[in-house]
Amino acid sequence: MTQGGYPSLLRHILEGKEYMPLIRSRDVEKHRAQWRALIHDLSACPPKEPEIADSFHTQWHVSGHRIRELVADDDLLMNMLWVWLPRYEGPHLVLYRGENRDRFQGGRIGTAWSDQRETARMFASGLNNTGEGGVILNVVAPADAIIAGPSEHSANWLREREFTVDWRKLDKSKIEQIQFFTPHKR
Structure with missing residues (x-):
């Protein structure tokens, strides 16, 4: 998948949009399935531009708890984070x-x-x-x-x-x- 494959969902993260309307929606399971598909695909497709990586890193710190609630699959989410976040290089x-x-x-x-x-x-x-x-x-x-x-x-x-x-x-x-x-x- 290219990063343009899910432009509205990826833009949702990068632009810091709200998650509660999706989480509280009657269609939450439909949204959850779409977001899980995005997270799965992002796991195989690291950010192609430093600006996208920086924006994602910032938005993860701002909204990670809501993304986690929406996706509702910690293993899937953490696998993607290993690909999309800058690698920590330091001691324990x-x-x-x-x-x-x-x-x-x-x-x-x-x-x-x-x-x-x-x-x-x-x-x-x-x-x-x-x-x-x-x-x-x-x-x-x-x-x-x-x-x-x-x-x-x-x-x-x-x-x-x-x-x-x-x-x-x-x-x-x-x-x-x-x-x-x-x-x-x-």
């Missing part, structure tokens, strides 16, 4: 993640980790503090589990310093739960 790192306790207990850890505990705290106590609550996770991530380092947008604008991690390559027994947050009252 101590990383933190602000995760949802329900997802963590179900073995579905997200890909966004930070070398800053405060960033993890923000997500564990905020966006991911639903259901049973939030948790800050800590791990020494081997370099071969880190797909990409922070984009310029993540490091200098959002200041989250988001590393994209393939949690399939982490030793789950070494992931520590270091702080819990009770769920927000609704």
Whole structure:
């Protein structure tokens, strides 16, 4: 597939469009099938231009959680991220993640980790503090589990310093739960 094969879906990512209308749609399964086809095809077709790669990297840090929710296939998504994100080249790192306790207990850890505990705290106590609550996770991530380092947008604008991690390559027994947050009252 060429990158023009799915111009509207790829443009959707690169232009930072909204995902919730698709996720909340009555046709969500149709959208999900289209997005899975795109992600599958992108896995075999790396970005051809540096500008597309940079834009994708930025938008992954902005909307990765919504893309993950829409695609609903972590293995497929992580396989594509190895192709589309710039390769991390560095040592192993101590990383933190602000995760949802329900997802963590179900073995579905997200890909966004930070070398800053405060960033993890923000997500564990905020966006991911639903259901049973939030948790800050800590791990020494081997370099071969880190797909990409922070984009310029993540490091200098959002200041989250988001590393994209393939949690399939982490030793789950070494992931520590270091702080819990009770769920927000609704």
